[in-house]
Amino acid sequence: MFKKILIANRGEIACRIIRTARSLGIGTVAVYSEADAGARHVRLADEAVLIGPAPARQSYLHAEKILAAAKRTGAEAIHPGYGFLSENEAFAEACAAANITFVGPPAAAIRAMGSKSAAKDLMGKAGVQLVPGYHGADNDPALLQNEADRIGYPVLIKASAGGGGKGMRRVDRREDFAEALGSCRREAKNAFGDDHVLIEKYVLKPRHIEIQVFADGMGNCIHLFERDCSVQRRYQKVLEEAPAPGMTAERRADMGAAAVRAAKAVAYVGAGTVEFIVNQDGSFYFMEMNTRLQVEHPVTEMITGLDLVEWQLRIAAGEPLPLRQEEVQLQGHAIEARIYAEDPDCGFLPSIGTIRHLDLPGQGPRVRIDSAVDAGDAISPHYDPMIAKLIVHGADRAEALKTMAGALSGVHIVGLSANIDFLHRLIETPSFATADLDTGLIEREHDRLFCARKIPFEAWCLVAMNELLTQLPGRPVSPWQQPDGWRLNGRTARRIPLASDGETVTITAVSTRHGWRLADAASPKRTVQAQGRVERKGEAAILDIRLDERRHTATVVEAGDQRHVFLAGRTFVLERLPDLQRTADTHSGGGGLRAPMPGAVIALLAEPGRSLKAGEPLLVIEAMKMEHTIVAPANGRLAGFHYAVGDQVLAGAELVDFQAAE
Structure with missing residues (x-):
């Protein structure tokens, strides 16, 4: 086994x-960018080496700096994790040339599977069924258009060197092909340095099922069952589970055997994932092979009881596979939810900022948290905005779903937008609950997932109780210090004005013998009798409140004038207004012409001076490796752009001079 390993x-x-390395007695070296100087992985490692500025191309993707750090620290091996350099054949070759073990497959296997076009040809020869499409080397736009017409719409344009959902576009009409091709190529060039694409028939209502494979250097290869990764947005996975619902033993064996054939066809070594597009009738087609560990590998670990990172390290050190195929056991059901700093209601735009408060559920046999961020850490535009992975296990899928719902209720994040409420709604949709799965599930359930949700009266009352019960620290020593509205000749009502998304509610509170009588000042019929207590836990207030005959347990976190309420798995953000002040909705209906987040202008799509229709694309901003198209908010005229291609823009920056038609 290695004495020291560098984690790239x-x-x-x-x-x-x-x-995992520490559990095996292996010394660890972390590398970090200037943006990650205080990151958790830096604090955990035995040694840490600064490798460059925040942009990944100048740090985590800079192979020479990483190899230099390995040599300087005496690391015998480099584990690339996933992403960054994990599927870079040149880096694998450079490690070999430097006599450093690359914890991953041989460079030849990465090369064979790195080009989706070449991989398709190779898999066809290996007897793995393929989706109809065009995988040729000629990428002339006219030829690609003709091939798409031949295949028949809808088609999927995919970056040949792509992964992670980047460089992919579905095209439903011939008229939209050219624009989608240009966008796909730009995104692929920016993310992978290669704008070569392939075209495939888009399978309607497909499932995305992948097989985890492992191979050693002695020619042995097995699979560790399947994962269903059908629930996606923008071709990026949101929920993953294992085993795949509805999978028969016969089909599992067929898909597992196909995945093993695919791995053996390239003399694979280490951990890999063979991904398939699966029809509702169970027929399946090879899609691609990821020559690395996947983000969702924990669900496989939960159902097998294995440590896949340990397997990687042992195989890289020359050991044989720890188990034979028949020795791998499947137990129970596991689900993983990816917790992102993003706003699902705004097109899943990443959220940039500092995490002011972070509370995650406790871990145990049924709940696992994989995270590297803490309260006070910043989510920057330079890297993926993942906050944590929440993985749960149950005896069956129903139990795992119940555990997931409870665990999500324990995730409290303040300081930026997060997708917790969206994940709650997602697992509760009839489609997901009944395992009616396909990659279009989120779009299919759009009305349920994105409908406006009114803040319940209970949430307003709980914030009011938080204000009433936490105004004065300690125990009052005289009636004049009681924050209960007591007066010498009677009691008076306290007024607590609150607002959220343009809605303003003023709660009137009158002290009673058994607590408070709370009422909506604008609708006195909305009245409850409230009593209870509050307990401080750091920045959070834990409320145990009874409203009439119903008991509520909630958490309220204050952030300036904002009150973040975590109640029954939902999050509400209310603003405490100054006393005696009523505010009107001051939100103006902007034209959508400001930058939604920091990024770089990568394309100008309209000509200044010309008339435009609502919805026509104006320019494209790239942020966090994804493209965001800014469109005309109404019919009008584009007077000019404020930025050129290549310019960096800040969130909220005015991008264009647009004159709406009268």
Whole structure:
């Protein structure tokens, strides 16, 4: 086994590798960018080396700096985690040339599977069924258009060197092909340095099922069952589970055998994932092979009881596979939810900022948290905005779903937008609850997932009780210090004005013998009798309140004038207004012409001076490796752009001079 290993990655996967290596007695070296100087993986490692500025291309993707750090610290091996350099054949070759073990497959296997086009040809020869499509080397736009017409719409344009959902576009009409091709190529060039694409028939209502494979250097290869990764947005996974619902033993064996054939066809070594598109009738087609560990590997660990990172390290050190195929056991059901700093209601735009408060559920046999961030850490535009992975296990899928719902209720995040409420709604949709799965589930359930949700009266009352019960610290020593509205000749009502998204509610509170009588000042019929207590836990207030005959347990976190209420798995953000003040909705209906987040202008799509229709694209901003198109908010005229291609823009920056038609 190795004496020392360098981890060429960041975030939760770097932390995970460090912990597993330490359990095997292996010394660890972390690398970090200037943006990650205080990151958890830096603190966990035995040693840490600064490798460059925040942008990944100048740090985590800079192979020479990482190899230099390995040599300087005496690391015998480099584990690339996933992403960054994990599927970079040149880096694998450079490690070999430097006599440093690359914890991953041989460079030849990465090369064979790195080009989706070449991989398709190779898999066809290996007897693995393929989706109809065009995988040729000629990428002339006219030829690609003709091939798409031949295949028949809808088609999927995919970056040949792509992964992670980047460089992919579905096209439903011939008229939209050219624009989608241009956008796909730009995104692929920016993310992978290669704008070559392939075209495939888009399978309607497909499931995305992948097989985890492992191979050693002695020619042995097995699979560790399947994962269903059908629930996606923008071709990026949101929920993953294992085993796949509805999978028969016969089909599992067929898909597992196909995945093993695929791995053996490239003399694979280490951990890999063979991904398939699966029809509702159970027929399946090879999609691609990821020559690395996947983000969702914990669900496989939960149902097998295995440590896949330990397997990677043992195989890289020359050991054989720890188990034979028949020795791998499947137990129970596991689900993983990816917790992101993003706003699902605004097109899943990443949220940038500092995490002011973070509370995650406790871990145990049924709940696992993989995270590398703490309260006070910043989510920057330079890296993936993942906050944590929440993985749960149950005896069956129903139990796992119940555990997931409870665990999500224990995730409290303040300081930026997060997708917790969206994940709650997602697991409660009839489609997911009944395992009616396909990659279009989120779009299919759009009305349920994105409908406006009114803040319940209970949430307003709980914030009011928080204000009433936490105004004065300690025990009052005289009636004049009681914050209960007591007066010498009677009692008076306290007024607590609150607002959220343009809605203003003033709660009137009158002290009674058994607590408070709370009422909506604008609707006195909305009245409850309230009593209870509050307990401080750091920045959070834990409320145990009875409203009439119903007991509520909630958490309220104050952030300036904002009150973040975590109640029954939902999050509400209310603002405490100054006393005696009523505010009107001051939100103006902007034209959508400000930058939604920091990024770089990568394309100008309209000509200044011309008339435009509502919805026509104006320009494209790239942020966090994804493209965001800014469109005309109404019919009008584009007077000019404020930025050129290549310019960096800040969140909220005015991008264009647009004159709406009268």
